[in-house]
Amino acid sequence: MRPWLRAHLKRYRLPYLTGIALTFVVSGLNLVSPLISGTIVDRVIVGGEKGLLWGLLGLMIGAIVAKSLIRYGYQMLFEHVSQDTIRACREELFAKLQRMDFGYYDRTKTGDLMAHMTGDIDAIRHFIAWVVYQCLENGVVFLAAVAALFFVNWKLTLVMLAVTPFIARSTIGLSKEVKPTFSAIREQFSRLNSVVQENIAGNRVVRALAREDYEIGKFQAENEAFRQRNVESAAVWAKYIPPIEFFSGLLPVMLILAGGVMIIRGELTIGQLVTFNGLVWAINQPLRMAGWLVNDIQRYGAASDRLDRLYRLESVLDERPGAVSPAAVKGRVEFRHVSFSYGDERVLEDLSFVAESGQTIGILGPTGSGKSSIGRLLCRFYDRTSGEILLDGVDVRDYDLDCLRAQVGVTMQDVFLFSDTIEGNMAFGRPEASLEEVLRASELANAHEFAKELPEGYDTIIGERGVGLSGGQRQRVALARLLLKAPPVMILDDTTSAVDIETEERIQESIKALRGRHTMFIIAHRLSSIMHADQILVIKGGRIVERGTHEELRRLGGYYEDVFRHQTGAGALAPSEPARAEGAARG
Template sequence: METFRKLKVFYYPFRRDFFLSLFFLLLLTCMTVMYPIILQQTIDEVMISGRYEFIPWIAGGFFLIMLLKGAATYGHQYLGDMFGIRTVFHLRNKLYEKLQILSFKYYDNAKTGDLMSRLTADVEGFRFFLSFGFAELLRFFLLIGISLVVMFYYSAPLTLITVAALPFLAAAVYRFDKRVHPAFRGIRKSFGELNTKVQENISGIQTVKSLSREDFQTSRFSDSNEDYKEKNMQTANVWSTYFPLMEFIGNLTVIALLFYGGYLVIQGNLRPGELVAFFSLVWYILWPIMNLGFVINLFSQSKASGERLLEVLEADEEISDVKCQEKLIKGHVAFRHVSLSYSEGNEEALHDISFEAVSGQTIGLIGATGSGKTSITQLLSRFYEPSAGTIMIDGKDIKEYSLHTLRSSIGVVLQESFLFSSSIKANIAYGRPEAPMEDIISAAKIAKAHDFIMKLPDGYDTLLGERGMGLSGGQKQRIAIARSICINPSILILDDATSAVDMKTEMNIQEGFRHMLNNSTTFIVAHRISSLKHADQILFIKDGRVAERGTHDELLRKKGAYKRIYDLQYKDHVMQKNAAGQVL
C-alpha cells in the first residue's frame, strides 16, 4: 500500500465522492442480501404454508427493492467514476508539469514512447482501480460480512463449513497476487518499450525510407511485440493456473454444504427455504472470493502503474529554482574555472573553462564535434549544472536568478530546429505570445524569413505540419532564428544556427544581427569560420578545454589549430571558385 500512500495527495481531496460512493455501496450490498431472505420467506411462509395471498405483497417488495437498488447502483457507480476521473485529471497535470521541470540529464536517459505510455496507459490503469477496483474490494468485505451474519442466523454448522474453506481460498489468492504483480509490471515496461519503437520509427520515417531499412524496423518492432506478447502469455498462464484452483475449492465447499444441508433438512433441523437462502448466500461469499483474483489483478496493475508514475513524480529535478524579484538581465557573462561532468565517474565534458563576455559582445566557439562547444551554452541556460566553478551574469551567480528570468532572457537557436504544429506566426511568437504583429514581422525580416513566408498560401497564418513538415531545413532554421529574436533576448545563442542556409543568406542574417541586436551578448557555435570571424573573441575548444583564444586575426597569427582549419576551409573555397570559373 506504500504506492497508494505516496499518491494519496491526488485522491484524498476528493474523498467526499469516495465516501458517498461507499454509502451507496453499503445500501446496494444490504439490498442484495435481502433477495435470499425474501426468497426464504416466500418458500417457507407462503409456498409450503399455502399463504398465497402474500405473493402480491412479496412481488411489490421485490419491485421496490429493485428500484432502490438501481438508484443505489447509479449513485455508487457515478460517484466512484467521478472520484477516479478527478483524481487522474490532477495526477496527469502534475505528471506533465513535472516533465516540464525535469532537467536535460533526465531526458538523456528517458525514452519518449515510455513516457507517453506512463501518461496514458499507466494513468488509466491507476484510475480504473480507483473507480472500480477499490469499490470491488470493499464490496468483497461488506458482502461477506453481512452474508455471514445472516448465514449464522440460519445455521451455525453450515456456516462453519463455509468458513473452513476460506483459508484455502485466501492462500490461493495470496499466491496469485505474488505471481501476478511482477508479471503486470513486466507488461507495463514492455508496453512502454513497444511505444518507444513506434514513436522512433514514425519520427525517423524519412531516414528509414531513405536507407531502405523498412524490413529492419519491422523486425525491431516484431521483437518488441513478441516480448509484449510473451509477457501477456506469462500473465495468462498465472490466471489459468489459479482461477480453476479457486473455483475447484469453491465447488468442493458447495458439495459439502449440499450434502450436510440436505441431511439437516431431512432431520427437520433446517427448513427448505432456509437451505435455499443459505446456498444463495454461500455464492454471495464464494463468488466474491473467486472474483477476488480479478480484483487482485486490478490492484496489481494499478500498483505497477502507480510505481511507474512515482518514478516520474519522484525523479530528482537537479536544477533547483529560486523565487526572486524579476530583474532585467543586461548580458555580461563570466565563466570562472567551470567544469562539467554529465554523470559521476564519467570523463569531464568541460574542464576549467574561464572567459568573460561584456554585454553586447559576440563570442565565437569553434572546435571538433564533441569538443564541448554546445556544453558551454547549455550551462549558460542552466540545462545542466557545472560540477565545478561558477557562471556569472551581470556579476551575479546564475543560480540566484529564477529559471524563468534567466531563460526568458536567453534566445537559443539550435542546429536541428523544432517547430510546432501551428501557424508560422504562433511559432515565431512562441516565447512571447503577446508580441504585436509588427515585432513578429521585424524578427522574420532580420532572420531573412519574411520573403518566403509571404509567398506561402496563407502567409504568417500558414499552418505547419508536425515538426515543421512542409518547409525546407533552411526555412525552418530561419523561423527558429526569428523566434529567438522575437523575445528581444539579452543573450543570444546560435548553435550552428545557420548551417542549413547558404553563405549569402548567412551573411545577410549576421548583418541583421549587427544592426538590430547590438545590445545582446551573442554566442555563436559553428564549424564554419565565416560564421564567427567577426566575433569579438573566439574560443577554440579541444577536449573540453580552451586550447586557443583571441580575435580572428590574432588566431591566424598564432598559426595554431584555428589557422589550420582556416586554411582547409579557405582552400576548399578557392578550389570551388576555380572549378566554377573553369565551367564558365
C-alpha cells in the same frame, strides 16, 4: 495508498465516502430477496398465509428498484472521483516533466514516459473506480450473507464455509506470484512503445537507408517478448484461478447435499433451503472474485510504484532559496575556470573568458569540441561540474530559472518546430507579441520572403500536420523565434549553417545591427559568421586553444588560420575549390 493519491482522494472525500456507503446499502439490499423468498415458501406456500404474499412481493420489487438506482448512483460517483483524480495526477506529472532537467531526458526513453502517462495512470483509475468498490461490495456481501445464513441455520453455514481456507490459500499464492509478472509486462510494454516511437520519429532515416526489414525485425522481437510476458502472467493465474473456481463451484453441490440431509432429518425447512440457495452466490461470487481482485490490486501496486518514482523525481537544477530575478540584466558573461562533464566524460576543461555586455563572441572549433555545451551551461540546461559561470557578476545558479532563461536565449542546433502555424512557432517564446513584431523579427531573420510565399502565409501550419520546411527555412524560423524574444544574451548555435551565402550575409547584417544592445554568442563552422566578432574563441577538445580578433588569430597561424585558408582558398595551404574540383575530375 501512496501519499499523492491520498492527497487527491481527500479532496473528493465526500462523494467517495458517499459512494462507499452506498455500496454497503446495496450489499444489504442484496439479502432482501433471498430472505423474503424463503419466507414466502415457508409461510405463504407451505403455511398458507396468502395475505402476506403481496406485501412481501412489493418489498422484493422495491428492493430491486432501489438497488438498481443506488448502484447506478455510486458507479457514477466512483467514475467522477476517479476521472477527476487521475486528471489531477496527469496534470501534476506533466508539470513535473516540464521542470525536469536535460540530463533526465538524456537518460529517459520517450516510450517509457508515454507508458507512465497512459497505462500506469489508467491502472490507478481502474483501482479507484472499480477495484475499491468491488472489494467493498464483495466483502460486505460476503459478510452480510454469512451473518444472515448464520442467523437462519448456523450448522449449514459452517459446512459451506469449509471451502474458504482452500480458496484463501490459492488467493494468497496468486497475489505473491502475479505482481512481478505485471512489472515485467509493463517494462516490456515500455520497450515496445519506445521502438514504435523511435521508428516513427526516425521513419525518414529508416526509409533513406532502406532499413524497414531491420526495423520490422526489431519490432517483432519486442512484440513477441510482450506476448510472452503476457502469457507468462496468464500462466500464473491459470495456476491459481481453476482451484478457486473449483472450490467456489463446489458450494451449490455441498448445499444441496448437506441441506437435503438436514431437511430429511427435520433440521431445516424448505424455505430455509430456498434462502440458502438464494444466497449461495453471495458467498460464491466474492470467493471467485477474490482471485481477480488480487490480480487487479497487484497491477495497481506495480503501476503506483512506478508513478511514485516519477513523483519523487527531483530536477537537479532546482533553484536555490533566495534566487534572484532581476527584470533585466546588462548581459556581461564570465566563465571562470569552468569544467563540465555529462557523465564520466570530460567535455569542457578549465574554460575562462569574459564577454562584456553588448559584445559579440564567436566560437569556432571542430565538431564535438564542446561549443554547444558552453551555451547549454550558460542557459543552465546543465550545471557546470566546477568553476563559476557569472551573468552580470551573479552565479547563474543564483538566478530564478525562468528569469535566467528570459535573459539568455538560444537557437538550438537541432531546430524543433511545433505542428503549429509559422506565426505560432515564431511567437512561441513571446505569445503576446503583435503580428507586426512577429513580421519584424521574421524580416530580421530573413524568413519573411519564404514565409509570405507559403500557401497561407504566416497561418500555414508546418510540421507533422502541415507543410514541410527546408533545413535553412527551419533555421530561420528558429532565429526569428529568438529575435522576437530578443533577450539581453543570445546564443546562436549553428544558426546559419544551412542557408546560402547571400542569405547568410543578410542575416549577418541584421545581427550586426543588434550589436551593442545584446551580448551575442555565435557558434559556427563558417568563418564568415564569426569573423566580425569582438572576440573569437577557438575550442578544441573542450579547451580554449586560441582567442582574439580575426586579425589576431590570423597572425597566430594556428587552427583559425588553417580554417581560414581552407574556407577562402587563400594561400598555398589549400588549393582553391575549383582547382580541387578540377583535380578530382582529372584523377
